[in-house]
Amino acid sequence: xxxxxxNVKDVPKPAQWLTLSIQHLFAMFxxxxxxxxxxxxxxxxxxxxxGLGTLAFLxxxxxxxxxxxxxxxxxxxxxxxxxxxxxxxxxxxxxFMAGLVYGIVSLVIKKAGYRWIMNLLPPVVVGPVxxxxxxxxxxxxxxxxxxNPAGKYSLLHFSVGLVALAATVIFSIYAKGMLSMIxxxxxxxxxxxxxxAVGVVxxxxxxxxxxxxxxxxxxxxxxxxxxxTWSLVGLMVPVAIVTLSEHIGHQxxxxxxxxxxxxxxxxxxRSILGDGTATMISALIGGPPKTTYGENIGVLxxxxxxxxxxxxxxxxxxxxFGFIGKMTALISxxxxxxxxxxxxxxxxIIASSGLxxxxxxxxxxxxxxxxxxxxxxxxIGIGGAFIKVAxxxxxxMALAAIIGVxxxxxLPGREPAxxxxxxxxxxx
Numbered sequence: 001x002x003x004x005x006x007n008v009k010d011v012p013k014p015a016q017w018l019t020l021s022i023q024h025l026f027a028m029f030x031x032x033x034x035x036x037x038x039x040x041x042x043x044x045x046x047x048x049x050x051g052l053g054t055l056a057f058l059x060x061x062x063x064x065x066x067x068x069x070x071x072x073x074x075x076x077x078x079x080x081x082x083x084x085x086x087x088x089x090x091x092x093x094x095x096f097m098a099g100l101v102y103g104i105v106s107l108v109i110k111k112a113g114y115r116w117i118m119n120l121l122p123p124v125v126v127g128p129v130x131x132x133x134x135x136x137x138x139x140x141x142x143x144x145x146x147x148n149p150a151g152k153y154s155l156l157h158f159s160v161g162l163v164a165l166a167a168t169v170i171f172s173i174y175a176k177g178m179l180s181m182i183x184x185x186x187x188x189x190x191x192x193x194x195x196x197a198v199g200v201v202x203x204x205x206x207x208x209x210x211x212x213x214x215x216x217x218x219x220x221x222x223x224x225x226x227x228x229t230w231s232l233v234g235l236m237v238p239v240a241i242v243t244l245s246e247h248i249g250h251q252x253x254x255x256x257x258x259x260x261x262x263x264x265x266x267x268x269x270r271s272i273l274g275d276g277t278a279t280m281i282s283a284l285i286g287g288p289p290k291t292t293y294g295e296n297i298g299v300l301x302x303x304x305x306x307x308x309x310x311x312x313x314x315x316x317x318x319x320x321f322g323f324i325g326k327m328t329a330l331i332s333x334x335x336x337x338x339x340x341x342x343x344x345x346x347x348x349i350i351a352s353s354g355l356x357x358x359x360x361x362x363x364x365x366x367x368x369x370x371x372x373x374x375x376x377x378x379x380i381g382i383g384g385a386f387i388k389v390a391x392x393x394x395x396x397m398a399l400a401a402i403i404g405v406x407x408x409x410x411l412p413g414r415e416p417a418x419x420x421x422x423x424x425x426x427x428x
Contacts, residue, residue, distance in 0.1 A: 006307040008066055008258065020305055021313030025321075027295040028070040028314075030184030033331055034346070035071030035288045037339050038140070039079045041088065042286060043331045044215040046071050048322035049287030053278025054315035057292075060274035063308045064266045067254060068296035068315070069278045073350060074133055074243050075289040077397060078236050086232065088286065089224025094236030096283035097228070101240040102276020110269040117244065119416060123361035125404040126245040127354045128374040132381030132397050133242065134351025141347050144340025157337040160200060164191025164341030172345070181298045184342055191338035200337075205329040213325030218286025234394030241401045243291055247275050249357075250292040257301045369413045377404040 006012055012020060028050065036046040053069045061067075075095070082091040109117065145161030148154035168187030171179060179186065195201045220226050251271055255262045262271060271292075278290040296314075300306055321327055358374075365371050377400045379385075386395030394402070408414060 004258075004304050004306050006305045006310070008064060008260070008306045008308055010307050011309050012305075012307055017310065017313055020303070020307075020310045021317055023303070024068055024296050024299055024311060024314035025317050026185055027181045027299045028068050028293050028318075030182065030186075030188050030342070031073070031293070031295065031346070032070035032318075034184065034188075034339060034342065035073060035076060037331075037334070038076055038144075038343070039091070039288060040083060041079075041091075041288055042216045042328075044322040044328040045217060045285060045287045046322075047318045048215060049278075049282035049285055050290065051315040051318035051322070052281050052285075053290045054318075055312060056277045056281055057271075057274035058308055058312055058315075060277060061266045061270050064260075065251075065254065065262050065271055065274075066258065066300060066306050066308045066311050067250070067271075067292045068311050069275065069290040070293045070295075071287075072243060072279075072289040072291040073346075074239055074246065074291070075236070077133070077136055078239050079288060081395075082232060082235055085235075086227075086229075087224065088218055089220070089226075090229075090232055092218055092220065092224070092283045092286060093226060093228060094232045095289045096280050097233060098236050098240045098243075098289055099276040099279035099283060101237055102244070102272050102279065105240075105244060106269040106273035106276065109272065110267070114248075114263070114268050115416075117248075119414075120405060120409075121241060121245045121248075122408060122415075123357050124363050124370050124373050125377070125401070125408050126242060127357040127361070127363065128377035129242050129381065129397065129401045129404060130246075130354030130357065131351045132354075132378060132400055134347045134349070134354065135382050136384075136397060137343070137347045137350075141340050141343035144336050145344060146337075146340070149336070156198060157200065157335070160191060160195045160198065160335055161337035161341035161344070163194040164188065164338045165344050167191060168342050168345045177302060181295050181302065184346060187342045187345075188334065188338055191341055192334055195335045195338055200335050201333055203333055205332055206326060209325040209329035211326055212323055213328065215322055215328070216286065220284065223286075230392035234392055235398060238394065238398035238401050241405065242397075243275075243289070244272065247272060247292060250294060250297060253294070254292075254297050254300070257297060258306050367413070369411050372411065373404055373407045376407060377401070 032046055032050050033043040036043045050070050057069055079091045082094045146153055146158045148157045164187050167190035168183050171183035171186035251262050282290050363370050381397050381400030384396050385399055386393055
């Protein structure tokens with residue numbers, strides 16, 4: 001590990017603080033506003049909830065873990081399904097319940113340690129489920145890139161999507177330093193400029209918007225009735241199986257970058273509780289579920305600035321941005337094909353990261369046990385299988401994750417989890 005420029009508890013100078021915080025804001029911005037755009041929630045609320053969620057995370061982890069929490073892509077399909085069946089309120093209730101799962105898991109880890117969750121969620125289960133998350137969204141991305149606002153194929157609109165895709169690819173592969181951390185934002189900006197040039201952007205909403213506006217918050221009991229159904233539980237809660245594993249992976253990478261064992265101090269139970277609390281805060285004001293962001297971990301690795309105060313500064317700026325009406329209006333004018341083009345690469349990367357997990361974990365598919373688990377997860381998840389009993393329904397990715405966990409537990413030949421996750425990460 002290289003010597004840090006600013007360590008975790010170091011406070012930067014004011015001008016340096018602002019610059020470094022804005023850098024983290026740019027890193028998370030594109031992905032954080034893309035999720036609400038895809039699921040039909042408010043981008044301004046997504047920014048505000050990401051900032052509040054990050055501040056809550058930093059407090060719960062005793063200002064020891066420099067992480068930023070943005071919108072989670074794992075919940076896109078479940079949130080869309082929950083909205084379709086019960087409106088935005090149902091999506092918020094489901095999101096809150098997913099956050100509660102994090103809280104319960106953190107309590108169990110506090111009492112019983114973390115080996116049980118690693119036995120429950122090994123790479124042979126989580127990897128294929130992540131592939132399902134990416135591929136199940138592929139038709140959504142392609143449809144957004146190809147179609148006009150009326151939902152019909154348009155070569156002009158598809159060209160906008162392809163330009164955004166090409167720009168995102170170029171940023172991902174050829175950009176250096178900080179620019180390599182913001183390929184999504186870069187793709188959106190280039191795609192937007194091209195869309196302006198070909199005349200598919202309507203800037204009228206920006207002119208009508210005020211500089212300071214109250215965002216469209218969604219509060220329980222005020223904007224919607226709180227009603228928990230079994231189908232909602234089956235739709236949203238099992239996804240936490242995947243995001244918990246993602247969280248553990250991020251903590252291991254962050255530990256390696258900073259050179260501190262965050263699994264032990266402040267403890268995996270604290271970081272999981274922080275993640276869950278951020279998701280619950282988001283649900284209470286109308287935002288999407290939250291997760292720690294790999295983009296911001298990448299910024300930490302490049303800059304060697306690990307100060308939690310820099311992350312807190314980014315969180316405060318994100319909250320302020322959510323109240324700028326011109327900013328929200330500008331985001332709303334981004335043409336759907338731009339987001340679709342960016343999503344083609346992004347959803348593909350999500351699927352590929354599942355494959356990468358399998359490769360990095362050296363999963364042997366010559367072993368029939370591993371082959372069976374992965375195969376069943378992929379076909380059930382991508383095929384859209386579901387179980388429906390009375391008012392209870394569990395489907396797609398959630399069903400695939402549960403069946404994967406069960407197969408891993410009942411099939412013979414399961415290997416126990418390692419005793420020390422961080423030591424294993426360092427040796428790898």
